Structure formats: C-alpha cells, structure tokens
Amino acid sequence: MTKKLEGKVALITGAGSGIGRAMAILFATEGASIVVADVVTDRVEEVVAVIKDTGGNAVGVVGNVALESDVENMIASATDTYGRLDILCNNAGIMDKMLTITEISDEFWERLISVNLTGPFRMCRRAIPIMLDQGSGVILNTSSLAGLHGGRAGAAYTASKHGLVGLTRNTAWTYADKGIRCNAICPGAVETAIGIGGDEPSELGFARMCLGTSIIPRAGSSEELATVALMLVSDDGSFVNGAILAVDGGWTAY
Ligand SMILES: NC(=O)c1ccc[n+]([C@@H]2O[C@H](COP(=O)([O-])OP(=O)(O)OC[C@H]3O[C@@H](n4cnc5c(N)ncnc54)[C@H](O)[C@@H]3O)[C@@H](O)[C@H]2O)c1
Incomplete structure (x- = not known):
C-alpha cells in the first residue's frame, strides 16, 4: 500500500513528548523523513531512536522555538539534511498557571507568548520562502x-492560542494560491506530560477551568491527535485550508 507521506520532509516542534512525539512517529511510518525538534535533549534522542529502530528516517535538533537563532537552526536541519521542507508542524507549547489577567507579570506573559505564538510566527517566516520556492508546503x-473559548485556561495561554488561530487563517489566505496550505488543530483534553505550568495556580483561574473540565466527555490520546494531523498534512487534506479543527471528543459540542 502506498504510504501517505512518501518522499516528504516533516519538521515537528515539541516532537519530544505527547502530541508532537505521536505525530513524528506516525508520519515516519507513513514514509516521511522527520526533523524531531524539541528543547529537551533526551526527548529528542529518544524519539529519533524510536523512529530509526522502526526503519524510519529522522534527525534531531535541540532548540527553543522562542529563539530566532534556534528557529534558523531547526529549519536548516531540514534543508541541510534532506534538501527540502514539505511539512511544518508548529506544535511546541507551554501551559500557563491558569492566571487571570491581573495576576500575570510582564515576564510571564512575554515568555508564554514567545513560545506559543512568536515561535510559530518565526518558524513560518523561515519555512514559507522555502515552500514558495518548492511551489508546495503544508503547515499545521x-x-x-x-483558542476558541475563553474559559479553558488562563489569560496568557488563551490569548496565545487565539492568536495562533488568527495566524493560521492569515497564512492560509495569503498563500492559498501559492501551493501552501495552513490549518490548525484545537485539542481538547489530551493525556500528555503538559501540566498547568507551575505550582501556584490561581484559585480563580483554576476554579474556572475546572468548570469546563467537568464536562469533558473523555480525555484523548496523543495518537488520536496524530491521525487527524496526518489527514491534514497529507494529500487526504488537499482541499482543507484555513480550517480550525476541534479534536476534543465532543467537548465543544456541549
Ligand atoms: N495536552 C492537552 O490537553 C492539550 C490541549 C490543547 C492544546 N495542547 C497543545 O498541544 C501542544 C503539545 O502539547 P502536549 O500536550 O503534547 O505537551 P507535552 O508537554 O507532552 O509536549 C510538548 C513538548 O514541547 C516541548 N517544548 C516546550 N517548550 C518548547 C520550546 N520553547 N521550544 C521547543 N520545544 C518546546 C517540550 O519539551 C515537550 O517535549 C502544545 O502546543 C499544547 O498547548 C495540548
């Protein structure tokens, strides 16, 4: 059977754990050559080893998506190793402490926005010229x-993920006639290593989030997110562009 990503090169940030790890492993089994990008060295090495052990192609790059020099290095890992970049998954992200707007310091706000929103912007800024030269590319x-609702996290995380929805739509629209597609997945509750991002959760923010979590039908797995990602980055999703897709087991249906 033909593999869905044969000959493609996919760079996945936050690929060392959870959803990004599952994407990297699944895309490799579908024939893609993978750039495993993460800020934690051990995680990068583990995922590269898993992919290689199962006969796939992978190269690891340790870096922080919030740093321009690391972003440059991640993109160069794809082009230097494989000569192209077909798929970019901006997946790295950090949670907040459920902090309300009056509780957030400038430092905390800037750190979270730099990872969750500025990181994807910078990755796209370097990836899109390569994709334009190729005449094709997919961003997820x-x-x-x-990113769709106001009460599922603290103010900084909520703002960052809404911002990422806007960046997705703008990218999709801007390059729709240039062979580049850009979509976003909006996971519900997924069992991963991601935490609430600190040990001092705001009472108000955490209590509000718990109102939402009490109506979660069930938690999803990273693999359930990866299969949806595969559809969107492969030719199965060739007519899907600018979509903001909730993958939440029905949480938003409530
Ligand atoms: N787990 C959930 O319930 C859930 C729900 C909605 C959205 N998400 C989003 O899914 C994405 C993946 O999260 P996950 O749940 O798999 O979490 P995770 O913590 O298991 O994995 C995230 C990975 O990103 C890496 N990372 C963090 N900051 C980074 C940085 N600055 N540069 C490079 N890598 C970095 C971490 O080292 C980690 O390996 C995130 O963007 C998160 O916001 C998760």
Whole structure:
C-alpha cells in the first residue's frame, strides 16, 4: 500500500513528548523523513531512536522555538539534511498557571507568548520562502480549545492560542494560491506530560477551568491527535485550508 507521506520532509516542534512525539512517529511510518525538534535533549534522542529502530528516517535538533537563532537552526536541519521542507508542524507549547489577567507579570506573559505564538510566527517566516520556492508546503499549527473559548485556561495561554488561530487563517489566505496550505488543530483534553505550568495556580483561574473540565466527555490520546494531523498534512487534506479543527471528543459540542 502506498504510504501517505512518501518522499516528504516533516519538521515537528515539541516532537519530544505527547502530541508532537505521536505525530513524528506516525508520519515516519507513513514514509516521511522527520526533523524531531524539541528543547529537551533526551526527548529528542529518544524519539529519533524510536523512529530509526522502526526503519524510519529522522534527525534531531535541540532548540527553543522562542529563539530566532534556534528557529534558523531547526529549519536548516531540514534543508541541510534532506534538501527540502514539505511539512511544518508548529506544535511546541507551554501551559500557563491558569492566571487571570491581573495576576500575570510582564515576564510571564512575554515568555508564554514567545513560545506559543512568536515561535510559530518565526518558524513560518523561515519555512514559507522555502515552500514558495518548492511551489508546495503544508503547515499545521497546534492551537487548543483555549483558542476558541475563553474559559479553558488562563489569560496568557488563551490569548496565545487565539492568536495562533488568527495566524493560521492569515497564512492560509495569503498563500492559498501559492501551493501552501495552513490549518490548525484545537485539542481538547489530551493525556500528555503538559501540566498547568507551575505550582501556584490561581484559585480563580483554576476554579474556572475546572468548570469546563467537568464536562469533558473523555480525555484523548496523543495518537488520536496524530491521525487527524496526518489527514491534514497529507494529500487526504488537499482541499482543507484555513480550517480550525476541534479534536476534543465532543467537548465543544456541549
Ligand atoms: N495536552 C492537552 O490537553 C492539550 C490541549 C490543547 C492544546 N495542547 C497543545 O498541544 C501542544 C503539545 O502539547 P502536549 O500536550 O503534547 O505537551 P507535552 O508537554 O507532552 O509536549 C510538548 C513538548 O514541547 C516541548 N517544548 C516546550 N517548550 C518548547 C520550546 N520553547 N521550544 C521547543 N520545544 C518546546 C517540550 O519539551 C515537550 O517535549 C502544545 O502546543 C499544547 O498547548 C495540548
């Protein structure tokens, strides 16, 4: 049977754990050559080893999506190793502490926005010229239900993920006639290593989030997100562009 990503090169940020790890492993089994990008060295090495052990192609790059020099390095890993870049998954993200707007310091706000929103912007800024030269490319951003709703996280995370939805739509529209597609998935509750991002959750923010979590039908797995991602980055999703897709087991249906 033909593999869905044969000959493609996919760079996935936050590929060392959870949803990004599952994407990297699934895309490799579908024939893609993978750039495993993550800020944690051990995680990068583990995922590269898993892919290679199962006969796939992978190269690892350790870096922080919030740093321009690391972003440059991640993109160069794809082009230097494989000579092209077909798929970019902006998946790395960090949670907030459920902090309300009056509780957030400038430092905390800037750190979260730099990872969750500025990182994807910078990755796209370097990836899109390569995709334009190729005449094709696919970008998939990992937003969140907090990118669609106001009460699923703290203010900074919610704002960052709404921002990523806007970046997705603008990218999709701008390059729609240039062979580049851009979509976003909005996971509901997925069992991963991601935490609430600190040990001092705001009472108000956490209590509000719990109102939402009490109506979660069930938690999803990283693999359930990866199969949807595969559809969107492969030719199965060739007519899907600018979509903001909730993948939440029905949480938003409530
Ligand atoms: N798990 C959920 O319930 C859930 C829900 C909605 C959205 N999301 C989003 O899904 C994405 C993946 O999260 P996950 O749940 O798999 O979490 P995770 O913590 O298991 O994996 C995230 C990975 O990103 C890496 N990372 C963090 N900051 C980075 C940086 N600055 N540069 C490079 N890599 C970095 C981490 O080291 C980690 O390996 C995130 O964007 C998150 O906001 C998750």
